[in-house]
Amino acid sequence: GTAQLEAEFQNRVAADQRIEPRDWMPEAYRTTLVRQIAQHAHSEIIGMQPEGDWLGRAPSLRRKAILLAKVQDEAGHGLYLYAATETLGVDRADLTERLIEGRQKYSSIFNYPTLSFADVGVIGWLVDGAAICNQVPLCRSSYGPYARAMVRICKEESFHQRQGYELLLTMMSGTDDQRQMVQDATNRWWWPSLMMFGPPDGESPNTRQSMAWRIKRHTNDELRQRFVDITVPQAHRLGVELPDSALSWNPERGHYDFSEPDWDEFTQVIKGYGPCNAERISRRAAAHRRGAWVREAAAAHAAKSRRREED
Ligand code: ACO
Numbered sequence: 001g002t003a004q005l006e007a008e009f010q011n012r013v014a015a016d017q018r019i020e021p022r023d024w025m026p027e028a029y030r031t032t033l034v035r036q037i038a039q040h041a042h043s044e045i046i047g048m049q050p051e052g053d054w055l056g057r058a059p060s061l062r063r064k065a066i067l068l069a070k071v072q073d074e075a076g077h078g079l080y081l082y083a084a085t086e087t088l089g090v091d092r093a094d095l096t097e098r099l100i101e102g103r104q105k106y107s108s109i110f111n112y113p114t115l116s117f118a119d120v121g122v123i124g125w126l127v128d129g130a131a132i133c134n135q136v137p138l139c140r141s142s143y144g145p146y147a148r149a150m151v152r153i154c155k156e157e158s159f160h161q162r163q164g165y166e167l168l169l170t171m172m173s174g175t176d177d178q179r180q181m182v183q184d185a186t187n188r189w190w191w192p193s194l195m196m197f198g199p200p201d202g203e204s205p206n207t208r209q210s211m212a213w214r215i216k217r218h219t220n221d222e223l224r225q226r227f228v229d230i231t232v233p234q235a236h237r238l239g240v241e242l243p244d245s246a247l248s249w250n251p252e253r254g255h256y257d258f259s260e261p262d263w264d265e266f267t268q269v270i271k272g273y274g275p276c277n278a279e280r281i282s283r284r285a286a287a288h289r290r291g292a293w294v295r296e297a298a299a300a301h302a303a304k305s306r307r308r309e310e311d
Pocket of ligand 1: 040127
C-alpha cells in the first residue's frame with residue numbers, strides 16, 4: 001500500500017540514493033520540486049534582463065563579449081531547469097503561463113534595476129556568489145535530474161562570479177569615479193543579495209519538509225551566514241565597504257555577525273511590488289508573444305520530419 005511505498009521512499013532518501021523520474025514519489029514531493037525547480041528556471045530567464053540591459057552599453061568589445069556569453073549561459077540554465085521540471089510531468093509552456101500570470105514566483109533579486117556598469121560586476125560578485133552558496137548543496141539534492149542540472153550550472157556560475165570580481169578589481173584600480181561606482185553598486189545590491197536565501201528559518205514554511213526530503217541540505221539562515229563569511233574577506237581585498245555597521249567577526253561563534261535585512265521590503269518584492277517587477281514580467285510576456293511564430297514553426301517542422309520518417 002501507499003504507507004509501504006512511502007516508507008521505502010523515505011529510506012532511499014535517507015540512504016542518499018537518488019530519486020529518478022519513473023520512481024514512485026509522494027505527490028507533495030513532486031509538487032515541491034515543481035515549485036522550486038520552476039521558480040529556479042524562471043529566475044534564470046528573468047535574470048537575463050537586468051544584465052542584458054547593459055549589452056548595448058558595455059564599455060569595450062571584450063566586456064561585451066563576456067557579458068553576452070554570461071547572459072546566454074543563463075538562458076541555457078533556464079532551459080536545463082525547465083527540462084528537469086518536465087521529467088515531473090509538467091509542461092514548460094504551462095509553467096511560462098503561470099509565471100506571466102503571477103501564479104509562480106522568481107527570485108526577488110531580479111526586481112532591482114542595474115544603474116551603472118559596476119552593477120554588472122557586483123551582480124557577478126554578490127548575486128552569483130550567493131547563488132553558488134545556495135546551489136552547490138543542490139548538486140546533492142535527492143531528485144536526480146535536478147541534482148545533475150545543478151552540477152553543470154554551478155560550474156558556469158563560478159565562472160560568472162569570477163568575471164564579476166575581475167571586473168570590479170579592474171574598476172577599483174581605475175579612477176575615483178570608478179571606485180565610487182563600485183561602492184554605490186555594492187551598497188544597493190548587498191541587502192537584496194542577503195534576501196536571496198529566503199526568509200529567516202523561523203518564517204520559512206517549506207524548509208523543514210524540504211530538508212527531510214533532502215531537496216534542501218541546509219536552512220536559509222545557514223546558507224546566508226556562509227555567504228557572509230565568504231564575502232567579507234573578498235570585500236576587504238577589493239577595498240569596498242559592506243553597508244552594515246554591525247558587521248564584525250564574532251570569535252565565539254566563529255562567524256561574522258551581521259544585521260537583519262529589511263524583511264518588509266522582501267515581502268513587498270515577492271508580492272510583486274518591487275522596483276522592477278512590472279517591467280520584468282511585461283518584457284517576459286512580450287518576448288513570449290514575439291516568439292510564438294518560432295515555436296509554431298519548430299512544431300510544424302518536427303511534425304513534417306516525423307511524417308517523412310513514417311513514409
Ligand atoms: N525570492 C522570491 N521568493 C522567495 C525567495 C526569494 N529570494 N526566498 C523565498 N521565497 C519564497 C519561497 O518560494 C516560498 O514561496 P512559495 O511557497 O510560494 O514557493 C516562500 O518565499 C517561503 O520561503 P521558504 O519556505 O524558505 O521556501 P523554500 O524552502 O523554497 O526556500 C529558496 C527558498 C532558498 C529560494 C529555495 O527555493 C531554493 O533554494 N531555490 C533554488 C535556488 C533558486 O531558485 N535560485 C534562483 C535565484 S539565483 C540565480 O538564479 C542566479
